[in-house]
Amino acid sequence: MKEQLKLAEEIAREVHECQKRPIGKDDYINHPMRVAERFEDDSLKIVAWLHDVLEDSDLEFKDLVERGIDYYLCQVIDYLTREKDQNYIDYILGIKENEDAIKVKIADLMDNLSDLKNGNMRDKYILALHILRN
Known part of the structure; x- marks a missing residue:
């Protein structure tokens, strides 16, 4: 797991x-x-490090698997990847299907909220936290 x-x-x-x-x-x-530093578990750290890579690059699910990332962890990363035209609430509701994805998304949102001032983005992230925690 340390190599991954x-x-x-x-x-x-x-x-x-x-x-x-x-x-x-x-x-x-x-x-x-x-986000990765919030976790003790190496599997969650791996997902945390990679939670934005599919959205922010040309990499695909299969590329992560081919490079040596565990298939299940790639599935969790996939839950955390928002499609370009996907409604934000639908995206958050999809994350609720996987416990590990929920944990990493909550950590992601907490980090995002740490440097956001009041406004629409902050409200959106607070709503997402509420949905994921309930």
Whole structure:
């Protein structure tokens, strides 16, 4: 599992290398790193490192499997990947189908909320937290 964790961090760094966060303008890689740091379990850390890579790159589910990420963990990452035209609430409701996806999404939302001021995005994330926790 330690090799997969190292691989997950490498993939995340490749994908997010030049990206900046729209909120706060820090390096994007700091976001999945902070989300991963919230977990003790290596499987959840792997998912946390990779939770945005399918949305933010040309990588696909099969690419992660081929590179050596466990198939089940790729499924969890897939739950966390929002399709381009997918309604946000439908996306959140889909995450509720997998306990590990719920845990990582809550950690993701908590990190996003940590540097957001009041406004529509904050309200959307708070609603998502409410849905995932109930």
